[in-house]
Amino acid sequence: MIRAEWFFWLVGGVFLVMAAQMLADRTNPKRLGTAAFWALLGLGFCYSTGVADKSAPAEPLGAAVLVMICLAGFGFTGRGAARTTTAEERAASAARYGNKLFVPALTIPAVALVCAVVVKKVSAGGQPLLQKGSETVLGLGIGALIALVVGMVMLRERRLSIPVHAGRSTLESVGPVMLLPQLLATLGAIFALAGVGDQVRRGTTVLLPEGSVLLAVVVYCVGMFLFTAVMGNAFAAFPVMTAAVGWPVLVEQAHGDAPAVLAVGMLAGFCGTLVTPMAANYNIVPAALLELTDQYGPIKAQLPTAFVLLGCNIAIMSVFAF
């Protein structure tokens, strides 16, 4: 069975190799801090295996995460000069290879697709070939490796250091923001441990008067929207808002159709995901990947859609669920 952990080690190893390259890169004025950040991330990826199966204490990893936060937060990371081709070279290469260049790029989604649909069902020796529940992540990883081989053969590139250098440049331009989605997931867990949900639930119950179905629908949908915007994750908002309003008021008191209420409520939360920097992997990381000067660019493009769809969800729930 191909395990997700093996793949995490590979990713950790790639971070470590890139950290070594960063350490040697004298064009980066902050090469020490930059290398330390990515090396800690790489080590953290490997050490996490022990934390995940509870064979290693989590505290040292937590301390490493805080060190990473300080390195990035207090400006100890930077980027070196990108070693890349000139615009002319790229235009010439594009003319030479033409649409063949898309083949490796499309290999990644194609392999991910095959893994998610076909390989998922393959088993070897009574065990599934890909670890259950990790097929998508593994598909992405296997796709990236196959694409790398295809790309290197096609472009007659013999040295592995070239793609690793190119990937490192992108990594440096995205920067420590890359760690943000993981940190936000952590924050969500801490919020849950500390009882933030209970406090919000108490607040909503006080706000809501008896009797008005429409008002309760609005409170449920807008609550999902706002709470998702704060947490960055509709999954975290859902149990709280459903326990506060969705189930007791909309389903039990008002006799709403449970599947309609709950499904649309979750989608109202997704509207909140569109407008918040807390949903970093959808909003902030893409802005960095696309090298935007305004890190809120994608959010600004999504704001009107999010509000209109929130209205749609309220309307759909009030019309069809009761």
Next chain:
Amino acid sequence: MLVLLGVLVVVAGFATRRNPLLVVGAAGIVTGLLGGLSPREVLAAFGTGFAGSRAVTVFAITLPVIGLLERHGLQEQARNLITRFSGLTTGRFLALYLLLRQITAALGLGGVFGHAQTVRPLAAPMAEGAARGRHALTDKAREKVRSYAASADNVGFFFGEDVFLAVGSILLITGFVNTTYHTHLEPLDLALWAIPTALCALAVHGWRLLRLDRTLERALPGAPRSAPADEVAK
């Protein structure tokens, strides 16, 4: 009530545009300590959280191959290709991408597209290429086109995937409700109720993407490039 100060730290931090990692780190520490966790438990929470959420960072593995292809002109070729289809404007291209993303997500293939593997190397340069065939693109307009490319991926993914049964959010709903309220909801019932919103999302965001063409036309006085797109492509 004190634990809500952690939420306040987050909102205030993002509103004043502090370094996002510091904001989240500080909010985690503040909330944990106010919620009665010991410093040791806070450290452990950071560690377990990191270990449990590694999957969101693995897209980094695609960067070497994308970087290699970009060195050899992938983005340039993506732009060249799109300028050959003279009818395909930026807005129409992105609306098509939105539709494709929504359909694949609805079929359970949410991992097939994404920002690192498709938006950066392909969709954003293509959207830009379509605009370049018509206007002299300013930096500001280029940012806008790229932001909209990112938005097409997000909207398509969010409001497509719930139509699929085995997706995380549907299973979360049935899992939570069935265990908490001792009832029995079928994933299929929930997935059906995701369809109306999916159609609204396609209509609303698709329309806004199509409108982007007009916004670009108004914002960019620069006339179409002198050479027709066809000749450049040859």
